[in-house]
Amino acid sequence: MSDHIEMTKTTPKDFLLATLGGLFAPGLAIFLIVMLVLGVRAGMGTPDPTPLADKAVRERIKPFGVSVAVDPNAPRAERSGEAVYAEVCFGCHESGALGSPKFKEKAAWGKRIAQGYGTLLDHALKGFNKMPSRGGDPDLSDIEVARGIVHMANAAGANFQPILKKELEPSAADLVRGKGVYAENCASCHDTAVTGAQKLNDAKAWAPLLKEGKEYLYNAAINGSFGGPAKGGNVKLSDADTKVAVDYMVAEAKATSAAKPAAK
Template sequence: MSEAPHGAPIKTPGQLIAAVIAGFAVPIVIIVLLAYYVDNTTRTGAGTDELSAQQVASRIAPIAQVSIRDANAPRVYKTGEQVYQAVCSACHASGAASAPKFGNAGDWAPRIAQGYDTLWHTALSGKGAMPPRGGTSPDDYSDYEIGLAVAYMANHGGANFQDPPKPAPGAPGAPGAANAASGAAAAAPAASGADANAAQASAAAAAIAAIPQAASGNPAAGGATQSADAAQAGKALYTQVCQACHAAGVLGAPKFGNKDDWAPRLKDPMDTVYNYALHGKGAMPPKGGSNASDADVKAAVDYMVSAAK
């Protein structure tokens, strides 16, 4: 038997040269393409800008941030729509947790029938699944701004409430006297009601400004002398919480500085008055719906009682 002759694949010098060149060129091309692919993926893939100045700055930025504001600068209040978008829309936009849906007249009709005073008080103190102030603090949004949001939502649900009067410069940002402003929209002439509420707010602000100067020396409600710290704590809690109703006498609350309103309350022992403030009475929730300490609540009571003497 004879075997078939084997032919060499390279038969000419040209083929040899081509094979040599291909042996070098093909691996080089493959390496270049792989390198380009890897480099291109690195440049366009997610997270590859981590060495950029912006990314580096964000990684080394301190966790705590300090925001410095001029305490003497005039406060710029948010509009009712802005407060709604930032806080209230989380539930009211969709009607979550039984919240009256924004723009739904059927949901808002029974609430509107209660009057603006009740709606505002509910927003400030909370009800059902809604936390007080929608889960914000007075440092985030003042009572006045919460009132604007309440009027904004109610009016889009069929009401015709007026915005509460804007606090006067230098006065607390949450005048309780504004609570009565909405009632004028449905009954008495709106202009006269707003003027009366503004006057009430100014009177309350003047009383608040005058009391702390003598608070440390005035007899406290229990017969002792208030310390300066207790007086300041009482004033602060009144400004943040109590004045929402007591500044204008909303929902039967004894009006700040009104001796006639406070006289029947002060016939009871001060321990009884403290107990009402701590545990609630009538429309007033325990501690006014706040999480203040018992000592601060009593200091706020002393502050209001001192103003009514």
């Protein structure tokens, strides 16, 4: 009993050791943390062990970061025919793989072009024998597929425009409705070309836009494009009304370029 009590008695020496030990443990922890921080900072100067992967990731996230910062509602950029070809169609058509008509080979494309643009578009969208639907890339939009076809067909002598079949000529009633929508919502800018809007009867300004196809113009008018506000700035305007306004603008632009092709 008394022995037991003796053993738990703390001598000044024990006290000193315990105190030093108690100080040493947190001291060691602090020392390790400092070393860790220094190590991490030193490591920042040394070459990244995975520079390629890191660069690839940065490259991949960059365009999204940029476009989100500029305008989160910007329509997804539709690729050009050249880009679609390089990214998707090239895989087969560059070499003529699987019996596909080879790029720029007029003999291979002649008969196909003769079928007409509409058939080619239909086949490329839906697939045709060993030609997979949309070249095997379901993310391609209709207009991107159309541009890919036109890029290839025109390189083999055709003179097609990337138009979608949906682009039926608007009815006379649509144009009347479109004219009204235009007068109320669009004329303020497009009659005068204020802030860089393409003037309604400026054939030169509209020529490149007409080539983009109506789907692109609908998209630009509904979602906004560069300086052009979405729906002309009228949030209450329906998509359908915005489209007939575009129909009206396109019809006017076409009429102008037909009437005075040399007009500036």
